[in-house]
Amino acid sequence: MDTISLAVLDDHQVVITGLKNMLSGVPEITVAFADTNSKALIEFLEVIQTDVLLLDIQMPETSGIDLCKQIRKTHRKIKIIAFSSFGEPHYVKQMMRAGASGYLLKNADQETLVKAIRTVAADGEFIDETVKKLLLQESLSGSKRSVYEIPLTKREKEILKLIAEENTNQEIADKLFLSLRTVETHRFNLTQKLEAKNTASLVKEAIKRGIID
CATH class of the missing domain: 1.10.10.10 (Winged helix-like DNA-binding domain superfamily/Winged helix DNA-binding domain)
Structure with missing residues (x-):
């Protein structure tokens, strides 16, 4: 199996450390970049483009939605997974419209995390099961909110x-x-x-x- 290079951007160092620990035993996924600073990410991607980017949607310097749009314009081959504590449908829709290939909640276990990374790296789309249920509930309730x-x-x-x-x-x-x-x-x-x-x-x-x- 080909190695998948991964970049991680999250505004909490403890989250980054946890992700690294979860992926340390997965040989086909290499964390090439992990930081809390969006500017550092942009500079890194100018030199090295990873296969997948795990992107926190709430960053202090800029929103993950705007950052997703920016990266998709300049680095179209990078697959982006939105990484968030928020599962509300309007967040999901905005990130997917911005060009994300996946949406993952921060409480995801290792199996789900690895599955999400593998899926988008293979040109697929991945939506967290909890988020899928919320989207389905919204659809069934006909809640096209004004x-x-x-x-x-x-x-x-x-x-x-x-x-x-x-x-x-x-x-x-x-x-x-x-x-x-x-x-x-x-x-x-x-x-x-x-x-x-x-x-x-x-x-x-x-x-x-x-x-x-």
């Missing part, structure tokens, strides 16, 4: 209001007694749910949908 019906949690609405008031992430964290990381996660979720590219479009969409005044 763009105005995307549900936000109470906390997301609070943070959205503070964003609209031009508070920084740190200021929001201080006001709501949250960690900066928690605020960043909520902000990322909001941009994905409202399909916004930046703060201005996020606020514009929120007003358009009547979420904030």
